[in-house]
Amino acid sequence: MNKPAYPLQLDDGAPIVRxxxxxxxxGELTVLDALDLDVAQNEIVSIIGPSGSGKTTVLRMLMTLxxxxxxxxxxxxxxxxxxxxxxxxxxxxNAHLREMRTNIGMVFQHFNLFPHMTALENCMEAPVQVLGLxxxxxxxxxxxxxxxxxxxxxxxxxxxxxxxxxQQRVAIARALAMRPKVMLFDEVTSAxxxxxxxxxxxxxxxxxxxxxxxxxxxxxxxxxAREISDRVCFFYAGKIAEQGTPDExxxxxxxxxxxxxxxxxxxxx
Amino acid sequence: xxxxxxxxxxxxxxFVDGAIITVQQTILAGMLAIAISVVMGLMRISPAGVVRGLxxxxxxxxxxxxxxxxxxWIFFVLPLFGITLEKFTAGYMAVGMNxxxxxxxVVRGAIQSVPRGQYEAAVALNMSPFxxxxxxxxxxxxxxxxxxxxxLLIELLKxxxxxxxxxxxxxxxxxKQINGVTFLSAECFGTALILYYLMARLVxxxxxxxxxxxxARKMGRA
Amino acid sequence: MFDWxxxxxxxxxxxxxxxxxxxxxxxxxxxxxxxxxxxxxxxxQRTGIKPVTLVVREVVEFIRSTPLVVQIFFVxxxxxxxxxxxxxxxxxxxxxxxxYAAYLSEVYRAGLDSVPKxxxxxxxxxxxxxxxxxxxxxxxxxxxxxxxxxxxxLVGIFKDTPxxxxxxVAELMHTATAVGSETYRYLEPYTMVGLIFLAISLPTxxxxxxxxxxxxxxxxxxx
Numbered sequence: 001m002n003k004p005a006y007p008l009q010l011d012d013g014a015p016i017v018r019x020x021x022x023x024x025x026x027g028e029l030t031v032l033d034a035l036d037l038d039v040a041q042n043e044i045v046s047i048i049g050p051s052g053s054g055k056t057t058v059l060r061m062l063m064t065l066x067x068x069x070x071x072x073x074x075x076x077x078x079x080x081x082x083x084x085x086x087x088x089x090x091x092x093x094n095a096h097l098r099e100m101r102t103n104i105g106m107v108f109q110h111f112n113l114f115p116h117m118t119a120l121e122n123c124m125e126a127p128v129q130v131l132g133l134x135x136x137x138x139x140x141x142x143x144x145x146x147x148x149x150x151x152x153x154x155x156x157x158x159x160x161x162x163x164x165x166x167q168q169r170v171a172i173a174r175a176l177a178m179r180p181k182v183m184l185f186d187e188v189t190s191a192x193x194x195x196x197x198x199x200x201x202x203x204x205x206x207x208x209x210x211x212x213x214x215x216x217x218x219x220x221x222x223x224x225a226r227e228i229s230d231r232v233c234f235f236y237a238g239k240i241a242e243q244g245t246p247d248e249x250x251x252x253x254x255x256x257x258x259x260x261x262x263x264x265x266x267x268x269x
Numbered sequence: 270x271x272x273x274x275x276x277x278x279x280x281x282x283x284f285v286d287g288a289i290i291t292v293q294q295t296i297l298a299g300m301l302a303i304a305i306s307v308v309m310g311l312m313r314i315s316p317a318g319v320v321r322g323l324x325x326x327x328x329x330x331x332x333x334x335x336x337x338x339x340x341x342w343i344f345f346v347l348p349l350f351g352i353t354l355e356k357f358t359a360g361y362m363a364v365g366m367n368x369x370x371x372x373x374x375v376v377r378g379a380i381q382s383v384p385r386g387q388y389e390a391a392v393a394l395n396m397s398p399f400x401x402x403x404x405x406x407x408x409x410x411x412x413x414x415x416x417x418x419x420x421l422l423i424e425l426l427k428x429x430x431x432x433x434x435x436x437x438x439x440x441x442x443x444x445k446q447i448n449g450v451t452f453l454s455a456e457c458f459g460t461a462l463i464l465y466y467l468m469a470r471l472v473x474x475x476x477x478x479x480x481x482x483x484x485a486r487k488m489g490r491a
Numbered sequence: 492m493f494d495w496x497x498x499x500x501x502x503x504x505x506x507x508x509x510x511x512x513x514x515x516x517x518x519x520x521x522x523x524x525x526x527x528x529x530x531x532x533x534x535x536q537r538t539g540i541k542p543v544t545l546v547v548r549e550v551v552e553f554i555r556s557t558p559l560v561v562q563i564f565f566v567x568x569x570x571x572x573x574x575x576x577x578x579x580x581x582x583x584x585x586x587x588x589x590x591y592a593a594y595l596s597e598v599y600r601a602g603l604d605s606v607p608k609x610x611x612x613x614x615x616x617x618x619x620x621x622x623x624x625x626x627x628x629x630x631x632x633x634x635x636x637x638x639x640x641x642x643x644x645l646v647g648i649f650k651d652t653p654x655x656x657x658x659x660v661a662e663l664m665h666t667a668t669a670v671g672s673e674t675y676r677y678l679e680p681y682t683m684v685g686l687i688f689l690a691i692s693l694p695t696x697x698x699x700x701x702x703x704x705x706x707x708x709x710x711x712x713x714x
Binding site: 102112125159 | 394397409
Binding site for chain 2: 494552553556557558559560561562564565568569571572573650651652653654656657664668671677678681682684685688689692693696
C-alpha cells in the first residue's frame with residue numbers, strides 16, 4: 001500500500017482527484033479492483049453502471065466513509081488516504097483525514113438532513129462548528145445558498161415540513177456552505193418522487209454551468225448525465241469498463257457491456 | 270373511613286416527612302443514574318476495547334446482583350475498606366449506581382437507533398467526533414430514550430424504599446415505625462403504598478410525558 | 492483493612508449454600524405463582540367487560556408502580572391485624588407472586604397483542620371455540636415474543652428474593668446477615684452473597700437467550 005510507486009505528492013497541474021490502483025473489498029467480495037481514475041479541476045464526471053459495480057463505493061471512499069484496502073487516493077495533489085511520515089506514505093490518521101476532508105463535500109441519496117434543525121441551521125451548523133465562522137457570517141453565507149437553490153422562503157422550516165425535493169436542495173446548500181473543491185452527488189434523485197426530480201436537477205445544472213466546481217455524480221438519470229457531463233464513466237465489476245465524452249459513450253458505445261446496460265436502462269424508460 | 274381520617278390526622282405529618290426524604294433520595298439517585306448512564310452508555314460504544322470492557326463489567330455487575338445486596342455491601346462492607354458513607358449518601362448512591370447500569374443500556378440502544386445517515390452526514394461535513402455526538406447524535410437519541418427512561422425513573426422511586434433498611438427515615442421507614450406503635454398495618458402500609466403510587470402515576474409519568482412533548486417540539490417534530 | 496479470612500469463608504459456605512437453595516425455591520415458587528396469576532390478569536383485561544378491565548388494569552398498575560418491599564410488609568403484617576397469621580414464607584410468596592404477576596401480565600398482553608388480527612378472524616371463520624382459539628392458535632404465537640420479557644423477570648425475581656429477608660424468610664441475604672451479626676464479620680458473607688448471585692444470574696440470563704432462540708426455531712417462527 002505504501003510502496004514507492006505512489007508519489008508523496010502530485011505535480012502542479014495534476015488532476016484534482018486521482019485514484020491510483022485503488023482496491024476495496026468486503027471480506028471475500030472485491031468491490032473496487034485496482035481502479036485508476038483521474039478527475040481534472042472543474043471537470044464534471046458522471047458515473048453510471050449496474051448496482052454492485054462499485055460506483056457508490058468510489059464516492060464513499062473519497063468522502064472517507066469507507067477505508068481503503070489497496071492503492072492511494074490523491075486530492076488536490078496530496079494523498080487523502082495516506083500521509084507522509086519520514087519520507088514514506090503511511091495510512092492516514094484521523095487528524096490528516098480531517099484536514100483533507102475540507103476539500104470534499106457530499107450529497108446523499110437519503111438527504112440526511114439534521115431533523116432537529118431548520119434548513120438554515122442545517123446549513124450554518126458546520127461552517128460555525130467546524131470552520132469557526134461567526135454566526136453572522138455563516139448565516140449570510142447560508143442565506144445566499146438557500147436563495148440560490150430556491151428555498152429562501154423555507155429557511156426556517158424543519159426538514160419534516162419539506163418535500164423530498166426541497167430537502168435535497170437544502171442538502172446541496174448545506175454541502176456547498178463548506179466551500180469544498182470537489183462535490184460528490186450519490187444518486188441524489190433516486191429517492192425522490194418523479195415530479196420533484198426536476199427541481200433538484202435544475203440546481204445541479206446551475207452549479208455546473210454558473211460555478212466552477214469539480215463534480216462527481218453517481219446517477220441513473222442518463223439524459224441528465226449526457227447533458228451536463230464533461231465525461232461519463234461506465235463501471236462494471238469494480239473497474240471502469242468504458243469512459244469518454246457523453247457523445248462517445250452514449251452515441252458511439254464501444255464496449256459490449258456498456259451497450260447492454262444502456263439498452264436495458266432505456267427499455268425501462 | 271372515619272377511623273382512617275383520624276389515623277391520618279394523627280400520623281399524617283410523619284408520612285409527609287418520610288415522603289420528602291423519599292423525594293430527595295429519588296432526585297439525587299436520579300441525577301447520579303443519568304450521569305452514570307450517559308458515561309457508561311457512551312463507553313459501551315467506544316472503539317477502544319478496554320473502555321468497552323470496563324463499561325460492560327460495571328453494567329453486568331450492577332444488573333446481575335440485586336439492589337439490596339449492593340446497598341448492604343456499600344453500607345456495611347465498604348467501611349472495612351476505609352470508605353465510610355453516611356447512610357443517606359449510601360442510600361442514594363447505591364440506588365443511583367444500580368439504575369445507572371440499566372440506564373446505560375437504554376442510552377446505548379438509543380444512540381445506536383439514530384439513523385446511520387446522520388452520522389455519515391456529520392462526517393461528510395467534517396465535524397469532530399465530539400461535536401458529532403453532542404450536537405447531532407445525542408439530541409436525537411434523547412427523544413428515543415425518553416419512554417424507557419420514564420419506566421426507569423419509576424423503578425428508581427421504588428428502589429429508594431430499600432434505603433429504609435439502613436435506617437434512612439424515608440416513607441417506608443416512617444410507615445414501619447408507625448406500624449410498630451399502632452399495629453394498624455393496613456392503614457400504615459396502605460398509606461405508604463398509596464403515596465408511592467401517587468408519586469409514580471401523578472408526578473413521574475405525566476412529568477416524563479410533558480418532557481417528551483417539550484423535547485419533540487424543540488426538535489421541530491411536534 | 493482488607494482482612495479476608497478464607498478459613499472463615501469455607502466455614503460459612505455450607506450455610507450459605509443451603510440458604511441459596513431456599514432462595515432458589517422461593518424464586519421458583521414465586522415465579523410459578525406469577526406465571527399463572529399474570530395470565531389471569533392479562534386475560535381478565537380481554538373479556539370485553541368494561542368494569543372488569545378497568546379494575547384489573549388499575550390493580551396491575553398499582554402493583555407495578557409501588558415498591559415490592561412495602562407490599563411484602565403489607566401482606567405480612569395486615570393478616571394479623573384481621574386475625575390471620577401468615578408465615579413469612581407464605582406472605583413472601585403471595586407478595587412476590589402478585590408483584591411479578593403484574594409485570595408478567597404486561598408481557599403477556601404485549602405478546603397477545605402482537606398476534607395479527609387476521610389470526611383471530613381465521614379462527615372465527617373456522618368456528619373454533621374460544622378455548623381452542625386461545626390455546627391452540629393464539630397463545631402459541633404469543634409465546635416467542637413474550638419470552639425475552641418472561642426471562643428477564645425470572646432473573647429479576649431471583650434477584651428480588653433478598654427482600655424476603657426483611658420479614659425473616661431464611662433466604663441467602665437473611666442468612667448472611669445472621670452470620671454477620673453472630674460473628675461481627677460482614678465482609679465475607681456479603682461478598683459471597685454478591686458472588687453467588689452473579690454466579691447464578693449471569694449464566695441464567697445467557698442460557699435464557701439461547702432458550703429463546705431454540706423456541707423460536709422449534710415453533711418455526713424466525714421473525
